[in-house]
Amino acid sequence: MRFGARRRAAGKHAGDRNRRGRSPQLPPQVEDGPAPTDSVQPVAPVQPVAPVEPERDVEPEREVESTAERVYPPVPEPEAQPEDQPERQPEPEAQQEPGDDEPELDLDDDSLADVPLSDLPQEDRRRERRRRREVRQRDRKEVAAVAAAEHAARIEDVPLTPPSANNGLLAVFQKRYLLKLLVKREVSARYQSSFLGLIWSYIGPACQFFIYWFVLGTILGLHKSVENFGIHIFCGLVVVHFYTETFAAGTRSIVRNKSLVAKLALPREMFPVASMLVSLFHVFPQMVILIAGCIALGWTPDPTGMLAMVLGFLIAMLLGTAGALLFSAANVYFRDFGNVVNILHMFIRFSVPMIYPYSIVHERFGQAAHYYLWNPLADCVLLIQRAFWVGTTSDLHQTEAEHLPPDLLIWGAGMVGLGIVMLTIGQLVFSKLESKIPERL
């Protein structure tokens, strides 16, 4: 009955509010469709749409759903009003519409279900349409009731928790699937509409490599004092590039993903970690080039070297993520931190034994040289050089003794420990700053 009442209340479509005062028998809708065939009949209030929409009426419900999306008919189900919803416009006359006196409908009588409505005589058509509509309504209610019962049973055991519960980095690794997709998005989106695509990831490092190789190796003559100076540089470049990329992209990550961070309750550590993984992804092809070069120069992998490589990358990953965490949160408060990162990178490039061998440092500083090793990235580069460059030289042991510090692996292990400490600090600071991030973005 409510439908009839509501329908009459709808005056706006006619653009004429006087229509609301007219007789309830008149079908309200004339302008929204073809002239209704049964428009002269007194319309039962529960009767569906006045204009004939054959597709909707002749087909069984399920198929309507699929065709529906193209034609955009109004949602087929009638409104189901929950009892507790307040009556908006009580219109008593609506209860006495002539249509309500129609004989009882047998909802389960589906003898006419497959007959197109247009083939039926008018009286039957009306009844059948009403029957189908009520069946739909009943089905829908049943489905909803089942869903509600299921839901009620499911929700029983769920505890009340604060919605923003967040376990920092742990939560990130619990959401590995999302992390994977975020990384994939970054990787595939970065060069999506560029012609050279992924190659750009190598053009930068390659240019840097050739500049250093030529200026330092050829002009300053380091080729003579350092065997395979190219490999020496490239070892450093791979890991330094990885670190700086992680740090820089990680620092920008939260501000860049503003729309997500400010609106959804994701673990926000997700974004710096994803940046680290994206940078790691770009390391692989560089490693392939490096290893190919090394093999060409007669390098064979050795266990100590491989351990050194793992330690080296571990240091870079831990420190990169720690820095990214710290700076990404700080960058939200003051964008100045983005600039600080650029300055840091300048220092990093020259504070590691990449474009000069460690032996020079040792020569210049003597005993004080071991303070140089307190720079975790210096150890990191030396470890990678131990893994690859040393193996390409003619006398492995002599190179190691001459150009690498003693106890390099111990330094490396220590720096991994430092990395873990830094990451913990990063996480603690991040958690502290995080709660204000959405409002400061």
Place this chain on the structure above:
Amino acid sequence: MSTSIVLDGVTKTFTLRYHRTIKQMSVAKARGLETSRSFRAVDDVSFTVEQGESIGLMGLNGSGKSTLLKVISGVMKPDEGSVLTRGRIAGLIATGAGFHPQLTGRENLYLNAAILGMSEKETNRKFDEIVEFADLGSRLDTQVGHYSSGQNARLGFSIAVHVESDIFLADEALAVGDKPFKRKCLAKMREIRDSGRTIFYVSHATGQVRKMCNRVLVLEAGRLAFDGGVEEGIKFLHYDNDDEEEYGEDLEDDDGDFDTGDDI
């Protein structure tokens, strides 16, 4: 029946900063101007929502509705008081957030579903349903950057509405999309409501609130000013005046079905 959302004395304070750079700050300090001021966007709000209720959250612009919604969804932590929720929260809070313009609709669908908390299995299971609801046809495999704003919104909405949730939040979500789509959306939301999930709906559209909700909360300058029935809530806000009649009445289309109930 179990409780679904419990808020107890929730307060959220924002700091307004008038000056950001060091130069502006020192000038302001020297002149004795204030450099920042704090205000309470949500002020000591407490209420309890039972499982399956549908709440309409209303209030004028700037009264703290969206902030309250963010507190409930867990994006923001309250400065004082506590929020407890039961079950998974989803909703139309950031439809289409995180869409990458250079990825295709399909890729973005998977990504966005994951962002909203769906697992890979769940996404695969619902993929067809989502695509059908969004009705993008062949554009699904083209870049999202080339979508119209309506198509973008449809995809976002479609994903959000298919996330399995126990609490469904909606923040004036239906401001986009054409009328048939809005109608489809409202039907979907009604389905969500009827399946016993809690709905928290922020809207200025009295028509939609009347249709969707059975309880109204009204915020006024961050405080909970009204908590009760739908009609009373709308009256409380004076949204039921004469102008309203003209719009508000026009809720039902002549097809007897559900209308969008937009006020504007």
